Amino acid sequence: MIVYCYPKCSTCKKALHYLDEKNVTYELFDIKEQNPTAQQLEKWHKLSQLPLKKFFNTSGMKYKELQLKDKLPEMSEQEQYALLATDGMLVKRPLVIGEDYVLTGFRQAEWEAKICG
Numbered sequence: 001m002i003v004y005c006y007p008k009c010s011t012c013k014k015a016l017h018y019l020d021e022k023n024v025t026y027e028l029f030d031i032k033e034q035n036p037t038a039q040q041l042e043k044w045h046k047l048s049q050l051p052l053k054k055f056f057n058t059s060g061m062k063y064k065e066l067q068l069k070d071k072l073p074e075m076s077e078q079e080q081y082a083l084l085a086t087d088g089m090l091v092k093r094p095l096v097i098g099e100d101y102v103l104t105g106f107r108q109a110e111w112e113a114k115i116c117g
Helices: 010-021 038-048 061-065 068-074 077-084 108-116
Strands: 002-005 027-030 095-097 102-104
Touching: 002 010, 010 108, 038 077, 038 095, 038 102, 061 068, 102 108
Parallel strands: 002 027
Antiparallel strands: 002 095, 095 102
16 A cells, blocks of 8 residues: 655644554655656546545645636646646645555545455
């Protein structure tokens, strides 16, 4: 399992603590230092079956600064993947990639079902 987090993010800290408590093995990446590529994001988006907007950190400063709430609906999926790949702070975190699932954000019940279920 791969986990992309931002070390200063309190939600990421909670998520990693949860994984550690459950003795889940994972490979950790700092999303600011090692941002996923557009190709990875496209692959994970399709695997997740989530709306692409769920991959955006909509509460982040960068999202607001770029006024993406208004711009995303006008952008193609390819443009959105490329944009996400430019800056890890645009990506919803934690981002978890399992063998047959992708999780964006930390919702304990959802994690319980996918990771421990």
